[in-house]
Amino acid sequence: MTHPTITFHGAAGGVTGSCFLVRHAGGVLLVDCGMFQGSKSVQELNYRDFPFDPTDVSVLLLTHAHIDHSGLIPKLYRHGFAGQVVTTRGTADLLTFMLPDSGFIQESEVRRLNRRNRQRGGREVEPIYTQADAERVLSRIRPVDRDVWINVEPGVRARFWDAGHILGSASIELEIQGDDGPQRILFSGDIGPGDKPFHGNPEGPARPDWLVVESTYGGRDRPLVTAAERRAQLGAELKEALALGGPVLIPAFAVERTQELLYDLDLLFDEGVLPTVNVFLDSPLAIHVTRVFDRHLPEINTAGTPAPFSRRNLHLTEDVEASKRLNRITGEAIIIAASGMCEAGRIRHHLKNNLWRQSATVLLVGYQAPATLGRLLQEGVAAVRIHGEEVQVRARIRTLDTYSGHADRGHLLRWTLDRLPVSGGIFVVHGEEQERATLKGGLAEAGIDPAKIHIPALDSQWQLTGLGARTVEATTAPRAVTAARDxxxxxxxxxxxxxxxxxxxxxxxxxxxxxxxxxxxxx
Ligand SMILES: [Zn+2]
Structure with missing residues (x-):
């Protein structure tokens, strides 16, 4: 009798690169195919061959549009995958802009890298994929509804549940037919914290046989804040920053975080909490995504604030020239630019121009992976290198973590316990080691047999048997990575x-x- 297996090809031993390969009697499918983000050694994994044969895979199920879950999909096609990407309508809409943007970033990063390699006599490299590769993927996406069973391949059905993380985000329940009847595996995807302007609270089915749960904040409890308190905190931070007379730079994730900030800024201006300073949304991707949100607004924002994305003091700087003009701003203004961890995008130019100013403020509003520029700033380094230039850090670096799109330890425990009983076992993924261990500890304390809670290593394969999960001897060496500084x-x-x-x-x-x-x- 053959048992299904799961192989953890990403988000195991780190947060990024989500990619789970499920083998079953009828075939092979993938849940997520994300990009690795973080130190240069971690990113290097994106350039290597997949540790599986993409031509074996018949279908890809996608939890949400974030690049650490979706970013290697175009590479998967480039290497021979010919199936469909099954995901929610919201995610499909977001991918329309996010994947081509990611291809554009790959191309421009590689252009820059090759220029340097040529100067130093180094070897030239190829982009992981191009914008054109990414655009070709879009016709292969199959948008589906949440809450209903979908046939994805012979012997396998899937059901998408609201994960409350970003627009379109879902947990994915798989039902695989086997000799002993069906087995159900629930992949949490990324779970949201609840009380968000654009979502309900995360949901999910009870009694899956197997659970694969994220643990980004598995070791941290954040104070419980309501949407109104979060907005008040943002107002207070910005008021203090603007009083210094300098610009406020907000490195923001283009999806969801940016729209939440705009939504709250709209209210803070209307309520008179903040002076009506100019807000520049300086990211073509964030602008496109904001338009997607605007279209989905009637269905996602039931509480309702009319037209939060069109204000007279909100300026969308789409083209490069307009973005460059922002370099001249030295006074009060709010500049929101991607990327969220300051690793790419226009935010790096703004940081280069402003980090040395004492009147400037950098407000970090999202998770900063180890070794990223955002994390270095958060850790209080005195100087940084951007585009090969050294910049002193005199600006105030502030962190506001209440905008996180992730459930904290308490919420993750609650969400997991609501799924019980889980007869087969629980895999804790998508967290730094400390977070995974702490979440496992919490689950064991709540009464789950610790022998059934697993912390899978990168590229480890697990057989899902009636007697529990068993690791399978690897046929190829697992990839080694240093998640921390390199x-x-x-x-x-x-x-x-x-x-x-x-x-x-x-x-x-x-x-x-x-x-x-x-x-x-x-x-
Ligand atoms: Zn995510």
């Missing part, structure tokens, strides 16, 4: 420390002596 971060830090030391010496002779000592040490 040598690229150390290199940047060392270069910054050296340049600081050199500048701090009392005169040129002392500088030359210092450099001679460094050269001698290098041998």
């Amino acid at each position: 040598w690229h971060n150390d290199y940047a830090a060392t270069m910054l420390a050296l340049s600081e030391k050199v500048r701090a010496e009392k005169d040129d002779a002392a500088r030359e002596a210092l450099l001679a000592r460094v050269k001698a040490a290098l041998g």
